Amino acid sequence: MPQINLIEGITLALAHEMARDPAVVVLGEDVGVNGGVFRATVGLQQKFGAERVIDTPLDEAMIAGLAVGLAAQGMRPVAEAQFEGFMYPMIDQIASHAARMRTRTRGRLTCPAVFRAPWGGGIHAPEHHSEAIEALFTNIAGLRVVIASSPGRAYGLLLAAIRDPDPVIFFEPKRIYRQYKEDVADDGEALPLDVCFVLRDGWDVTLVTWGAQVKETLEAADALAAEGIRAEVIDVATLKPLDFDTIHESVKKTHRCVIVHEAPYTGGFGGEIAARLAEHALYDLHAPVERVAGYDVPMPLYKLEMNYLPNVARIVAAAKRALAAG
Amino acid sequence: MSIAASFEIEYLQYLDESGTLLGEDAPAFARDVRALVDAYKLMCFTRVFDGKAIALQRTGKLGTYASCLGMEATYVAIGSALTEDDVFAPFYRDYGAQFQRGVKPREVLLYWGGDERGNDFSGPAHDFAWCVPIATQCLHAAGAALAFKIRKEPRVALATVGDGGTSKGDFYAAINAGGAFALPLVVVVVNNQYAISIPRAQQTAAKTLAQKGIAAGIESVQVDGNDLVAMHVALDHAIKRARHGHGASLIEAVTYRLSDHTTADDARRYRSEDEVTAAWEREPIKRLRAYLQGMNAWTDAEEKDWLAECARRVDAEIDAYLETRAPPVTAMFDHTYAELPLDLERQRADALATAKG
Numbered sequence: 132m133p134q135i136n137l138i139e140g141i142t143l144a145l146a147h148e149m150a151r152d153p154a155v156v157v158l159g160e161d162v163g164v165n166g167g168v169f170r171a172t173v174g175l176q177q178k179f180g181a182e183r184v185i186d187t188p189l190d191e192a193m194i195a196g197l198a199v200g201l202a203a204q205g206m207r208p209v210a211e212a213q214f215e216g217f218m219y220p221m222i223d224q225i226a227s228h229a230a231r232m233r234t235r236t237r238g239r240l241t242c243p244a245v246f247r248a249p250w251g252g253g254i255h256a257p258e259h260h261s262e263a264i265e266a267l268f269t270n271i272a273g274l275r276v277v278i279a280s281s282p283g284r285a286y287g288l289l290l291a292a293i294r295d296p297d298p299v300i301f302f303e304p305k306r307i308y309r310q311y312k313e314d315v316a317d318d319g320e321a322l323p324l325d326v327c328f329v330l331r332d333g334w335d336v337t338l339v340t341w342g343a344q345v346k347e348t349l350e351a352a353d354a355l356a357a358e359g360i361r362a363e364v365i366d367v368a369t370l371k372p373l374d375f376d377t378i379h380e381s382v383k384k385t386h387r388c389v390i391v392h393e394a395p396y397t398g399g400f401g402g403e404i405a406a407r408l409a410e411h412a413l414y415d416l417h418a419p420v421e422r423v424a425g426y427d428v429p430m431p432l433y434k435l436e437m438n439y440l441p442n443v444a445r446i447v448a449a450a451k452r453a454l455a456a457g
Numbered sequence: 458m459s460i461a462a463s464f465e466i467e468y469l470q471y472l473d474e475s476g477t478l479l480g481e482d483a484p485a486f487a488r489d490v491r492a493l494v495d496a497y498k499l500m501c502f503t504r505v506f507d508g509k510a511i512a513l514q515r516t517g518k519l520g521t522y523a524s525c526l527g528m529e530a531t532y533v534a535i536g537s538a539l540t541e542d543d544v545f546a547p548f549y550r551d552y553g554a555q556f557q558r559g560v561k562p563r564e565v566l567l568y569w570g571g572d573e574r575g576n577d578f579s580g581p582a583h584d585f586a587w588c589v590p591i592a593t594q595c596l597h598a599a600g601a602a603l604a605f606k607i608r609k610e611p612r613v614a615l616a617t618v619g620d621g622g623t624s625k626g627d628f629y630a631a632i633n634a635g636g637a638f639a640l641p642l643v644v645v646v647v648n649n650q651y652a653i654s655i656p657r658a659q660q661t662a663a664k665t666l667a668q669k670g671i672a673a674g675i676e677s678v679q680v681d682g683n684d685l686v687a688m689h690v691a692l693d694h695a696i697k698r699a700r701h702g703h704g705a706s707l708i709e710a711v712t713y714r715l716s717d718h719t720t721a722d723d724a725r726r727y728r729s730e731d732e733v734t735a736a737w738e739r740e741p742i743k744r745l746r747a748y749l750q751g752m753n754a755w756t757d758a759e760e761k762d763w764l765a766e767c768a769r770r771v772d773a774e775i776d777a778y779l780e781t782r783a784p785p786v787t788a789m790f791d792h793t794y795a796e797l798p799l800d801l802e803r804q805r806a807d808a809l810a811t812a813k814g
Binding site: 156182183185187188190192193195196197198199200201202203204205206208220223224227228233234235236237238239240241272273295296297325372373376 | 546573582585597598614627638798800801
């Protein structure tokens with residue numbers, strides 16, 4: 132079984148699906164000859180040809196609109212935005228067309244497209260290359276919104292996203308693209324798109340997160356464990372549709388919940404989870420829900436980006452506040 | 458100084474305002490009486506439908522409706538130029554083309570009557586539904602054309618877009634993709650002179666809209682969109698090129714929106730009566746009728762009978778529309794995803810319980 136990192140998990144899944152299904156095509160800027168700016172599509176054009184691994188002109192709206200047209204006519208496009216900060220021009224095509232193609236035609240036309248992008252901060256990138264914009268998409272009905280946070284989950288979730296009959300926004304936390312390697316079998320086994328993953332069992336406090344913050348949250352759980360506090364860590368992975376039941380089951384056990392995400396605090400998806408806890412789990416909670424999020428500021432340039440991103444100390448402090456209350 | 462590149466835009470017209478055939482080089486289609494009469498009848502049918510749809514809205518039986526008055530030649534020519542296997546990506550007043558593709562008038566009315574089932578129409582299942590956000594449909598057609606090219610299918614995708622739509626990036630992106638990938642794509646700009654209240658001259662300083670295709674490196678032509686013969690010739694040429702692998706084309710059809718933008722608009726606020734009166738002199742049905750009558754191919758009696766028949770047919774469609782019951786409340790949920798997520802199952806049950814009272 133090969134040892135691969137997260138981005139190699141992406142490449143492996145793309146190659147697997149392209150070999151399995153001739154309808155799968157990859158399109159984006161520099162995805163072909165160059166193999167992608169992060170090398171996610173490396174080797175694919177040599178293997179599958181320029182007609183299926185398509186270098187497009189430099190226009191994200193074009194990439195998204197072509198993907199909608201391809202998907203509606205029987206193809207399975209995987210469209211790449213080089214960075215999540217360049218997805219804004221795609222949103223009209225995604226929200227106005229991809230997300231509602233099926234329902235507005237009563238199922239006559241569908242849009243089985245994947246819109247994938249490297250996501251989030253922490254790699255000393257230029258401006259507009261470090262955004263956490265998942266909550267812009269979770270409020271659009273008709274989409275699935277997925278963020279992978281390990282090599283194995285990148286492989287299995289991307290396979291599922293490509294096979295899904297509806298449009299999927301697929302984010303890849305670029306900060307942990309090459310964080311570590313793990314064994315991933317190229318067995319074509321997809322992971323479910325409607326479950327959270329419990330990464331660590333615990334009974335004192337539930338830490339809920341997604342994307343690159345999985346790294347800090349697991350480290351925070353280690354720090355808490357050193358003090359005898361056992362934190363349960365949940366990687367939400369698929370934000371939409373949300374598997375709230377897994378989060379609720381954990382909170383029934385721990386009675387305390389900290390939500391960690393790097394997107395800005397106000398309107399971040401943590402607010403949705405907190406609201407559901409208030410609606411469905413209020414009497415299970417022994418302490419107010421804590422949120423550790425990015426600040427409500429535009430993502431700063433990289434000198435300050437690590438001050439913007441949630442870190443282990445903030446997560447540990449929030450967990451301790453939750454444990455001290457009630 | 459030397460010239461790096463130079464271009465010109467041809468203007469195509471065969472039938473002038475009075476219905477006189479111009480020049481010596483008239484195409485064979487100009488003598489194809491049967492095809493011309495068929496097209497003429499469809500143009501009349503479209504206009505009768507349009508008038509009755511507006512009346513339905515005025516009497517509170519239809520929501521906001523977008524009229525196609527004055528653009529019948531452009532749309533009917535598009536409908537007859539495409540084959541069933543081709544893909545049509547319309548905007549939202551393309552009925553004259555869609556009726557030929559099997560879309561029923563009752564389905565047009567259902568859509569404007571607030572019911573998505575109108576988009577699940579009887580036309581080819583692969584055709585795109587009406588597109589409201591402006592110009593985005595051009596990229597859907599380009600994507601469809603890219604699919605045909607990848608699968609090596611001899612099919613063509615055709616999108617229509619308004620004059621205002623040519624200001625949007627999606628329009629340029631689509632024709633640019635058409636050029637860069639040599640796609641089997643035809644984009645028809647229905648230049649009806651107005652984007653709601655903004656006249657064509659305020660939309661761009663470009664002398665023609667056709668020349669925007671030059672920047673994309675595709676074959677581009679300006680056509681009298683009220684001249685059915687010219688539209689037929691331009692479309693036939695562009696579609697044949699596309700089908701035989703010679704790439705994308707742009708056709709600017711110069712026409713005039715004789716109606717308001719939609720029934721929610723009042724065009725008297727932004728254009729003069731004199732201008733509209735002059736535009737009626739150039740409208741497409743009158744000129745084709747004059748041409749057909751000049752060839753003794755269409756009589757006043759046939760005209761009267763056909764208009765009565767159109768009224769009967771449209772009335773039957775209106776009855777069918779009015780008799781269509783509202784969809785069940787669950788319909789808004791059932792096609793959101795292929796499989797309903799748990800959240801939506803709960804919301805669906807809630808909506809159903811509320812609807813039952």
